[in-house]
Amino acid sequence: MRLKFITATALLSACLLPLLFAAAPVSAEEILLQENRPESYTVQKGDTLWGIAGKFLKQPWRWPDIWRMNRDQIKNPHWIYPGDVISLDKVNGEWQLSINRRDGPSGRNVRISPSVRIDSLQAEAIPSIPPGDLTPYLTQPIITGPEGLPNAAKIIAALDNRVVRGEGDSVYAVSIDEKLGTEWVIYRPGKILRSFDSNETLGYEMRYLGTARVVRFGEVSRMLITTAREEILLNDLLVPAPRETLVNYVPHAPDIAVDGRIIELYNAGTEAGRGFIVVLDRGARDGLEIGNVLAVYHPSPVIPDPRPYEGPDVFSKLSEATRVIIPPTKFLNVPPERSGLLFVFRVFDRVSYAILLNTSEPVVIGDMARKP
Numbered sequence: 001m002r003l004k005f006i007t008a009t010a011l012l013s014a015c016l017l018p019l020l021f022a023a024a025p026v027s028a029e030e031i032l033l034q035e036n037r038p039e040s041y042t043v044q045k046g047d048t049l050w051g052i053a054g055k056f057l058k059q060p061w062r063w064p065d066i067w068r069m070n071r072d073q074i075k076n077p078h079w080i081y082p083g084d085v086i087s088l089d090k091v092n093g094e095w096q097l098s099i100n101r102r103d104g105p106s107g108r109n110v111r112i113s114p115s116v117r118i119d120s121l122q123a124e125a126i127p128s129i130p131p132g133d134l135t136p137y138l139t140q141p142i143i144t145g146p147e148g149l150p151n152a153a154k155i156i157a158a159l160d161n162r163v164v165r166g167e168g169d170s171v172y173a174v175s176i177d178e179k180l181g182t183e184w185v186i187y188r189p190g191k192i193l194r195s196f197d198s199n200e201t202l203g204y205e206m207r208y209l210g211t212a213r214v215v216r217f218g219e220v221s222r223m224l225i226t227t228a229r230e231e232i233l234l235n236d237l238l239v240p241a242p243r244e245t246l247v248n249y250v251p252h253a254p255d256i257a258v259d260g261r262i263i264e265l266y267n268a269g270t271e272a273g274r275g276f277i278v279v280l281d282r283g284a285r286d287g288l289e290i291g292n293v294l295a296v297y298h299p300s301p302v303i304p305d306p307r308p309y310e311g312p313d314v315f316s317k318l319s320e321a322t323r324v325i326i327p328p329t330k331f332l333n334v335p336p337e338r339s340g341l342l343f344v345f346r347v348f349d350r351v352s353y354a355i356l357l358n359t360s361e362p363v364v365i366g367d368m369a370r371k372p
Contacts, residue, residue: 031066031095032058033088040087040100043080050251050343050357052080056088056097061293061341061372064252067097140185140208142239143348148189148204151175153238155186156220164231167210168224173238176221182214183241184223186232193351195281196261196366202281202350209236249291251343253371256287258294260369266353271362275355278342280369283350292344294354295372296363300334336368337361 037056053060080086085100142149153175158165165171176184190207194200210228214221225232260282265272272278282288309328340359344352356363 031062033095034058037088040085043082043084043086045082047080047082049080052086053251056086059372061251061253063097064250066095140187141190142187142206142208143193143203143351144206146201146204149187149206149237149239152187153177153184155223155232155234155236155238157234164233165225165228166232167226167228169232170215171212171223171225171232172220173212173223174220176214176217176223176238177240178214178217180240184212184214184238185241186210186212186225186228187237187239188233191264193263193279193281196263202263202283203348206237211241212238249289251293252291254287254289254292254294256371258282258286258288258292258369258371260286260288260294262296262363262365262367262369263351265363265365271364272356273359273362274340274357276363278354278356278363280344280352280354281350282369283348283352285349288344288347288352290345290347293357293372294342294344294369295338296340296342296356296359297336297368297370298339298361298364299336299366299368302331302333305330305332339363339367341372342369 034054034056041052041055043052049063050060053063057063057066080099087098087100089096089098153173155171155173157172159170186209187206188209190205192204193202195202207230209230209232211226212223213226215224216222223238260280262278263281264279266277266279280288280294307330309330339361340363341357342354343357344354346353354369
């Protein structure tokens with residue numbers, strides 16, 4: 001399987017996100033507005049598309065609908081800057097958001113439609129979600145096929161005879177290509193990711209261990225371990241540190257129905273909450289893309305029906321002369337309970353990585369991820 005991944009600037013500071021849940025399902029056309037929504041809002045430094053949308057909408061992922069954005073604008077969103085004024089108006093009987101922006105030294109207010117703005121201020125545009133917490137996850141881990149990383153460089157020795165190495169230690173490696181730079185990432189084969197329902201193999205996760213810098217190039221290169229999340233061992237693999245591909249997708253619901261499962265809690269125990277990273281058994285092949293917002297549902301157990309049994313008599317023979325009526329136990333299926341929202345920030349062919357935005361109860365492996 002060809003290595004394929006996408007990285008994003010969709011970064012989360014979980015404590016800043018409002019707990020926003022729809023009280024009931026809505027139609028595809030209906031957009032629920034906040035009761036205490038402002039008529040307009042002046043964008044502040046540190047704001048995000050998600051946060052601003054939450055001031056107007058009960059469902060922030062419906063931002064593209066009320067902004068009347070097409071797919072190209074979702075993938076390359078209009079830039080919004082501190083000082084811009086977001087207004088909510090009715091246009092032809094429908095609610096619509098727009099921007100008032102001061103244009104030039106005259107200070108004249110100009111109302112603009114969604115568009116791409118390219119200028120020296122682009123770096124100051126507000127992101128989809130607050131930056132900071134996701135930075136380490138934008139380039140790791142890696143999902144591969146069963147062959148792993150066959151052409152990766154490898155740590156073969158160290159300066160002494162210790163079994164394990166860590167930050168600040170020097171090691172020797174082979175197959176280090178000088179043209180690929182001095183910064184490298186250390187990996188070790190990790191878990192096999194499987195579908196929750198069918199147990200089908202979806203990919204092979206390469207576990208991120210740390211980083212290393214080349215001190216001296218050669219047939220056997222000397223390297224300095226610069227960071228270490230875990231102990232570094234001989235035969236651990238090295239790949240060039242990737243240059244991040246920065247994408248700022250508007251949070252939005254998928255175009256198609258999604259019925260996935262959470263198959264891993266990344267760097268967590270048995271439960272996860274707001275701000276944790278999870279792995280889904282759905283990927284680009286299933287129509288997911290960066291920026292998708294999904295609802296998390298926790299399966300409810302079946303419960304015995306306490307109502308009196310009204311079916312036909314069921315007899316059980318205890319002996320040749322004795323029979324007893326034993327009413328069967330009837331069970332009731334309870335619909336799954338919605339427990340949170342997640343934001344997809346990295347997509348492989350058959351799996352995706354997402355961050356939990358809101359949770360009302362602990363999230364566990366096996367919870368469902370569906371179109372909100």
